[in-house]
Amino acid sequence: MVKTITFTLLLFVCCAPVAMAEEAPPPPETDTILQVSHILAPAQSRPGSWTTTMRPMTPILVVPKAYNVPLVCQRVPRLIEALLNYFLKEPAPVDRKLHLDSTALEAKKAVMAAHVNRAIGIDAVSEVYVFEGGKALSAGVASRLPGGKASTACGPVLEEYEKKIKAILEE
Secondary structure, three states, rough: HHHHHHHHHHHHHHHHHHHHHOOOOOHHHHHHHEEEEEEEEEEEEEOOOOOOOEEEEEEEEEEEOOOHHHHHHHHHHHHHHHHHHHHHHHOOOOOOOEEEOHHHHHHHHHHHHHHHHHHHHHOOOOOOEEEOOOOOOOOOHHOOOHHHHEEEHHHHHHHHHHHHHHEEEEO
């Protein structure tokens, strides 16, 4: 009797992980983070001021669906123009140390994404983050993004897209 129970328990312990692994759903698709070249956009000269100064800013876009990434990369000039128009209407806020106020900009990420989506003609961008400066994304800045992963530039994305299109046309 003890041998039967032990064998049944051993069989259950060995086979349960295999059965669970087969039933597991595929992992969810992760967001693609695109870094656009830096722009010179209006920012407040002092906190709460009506006067503005031009500041370098680096926009980071979050594209939830991977198939929309080439489309967004093809429309980068429209995207930049939309962000510049947004900042002309509402200059980027600054803090007491005269740096861009990242918390205030993060609160407006969905509004900026709506401006970008309207400009590119499709609802492809879910969030827009703006960081001060015109530098490449560092590890410290990347850790503040959703998922904490590095960003992708549009150059390699467009090259891969063009290769796929050429392969389809040659067939």
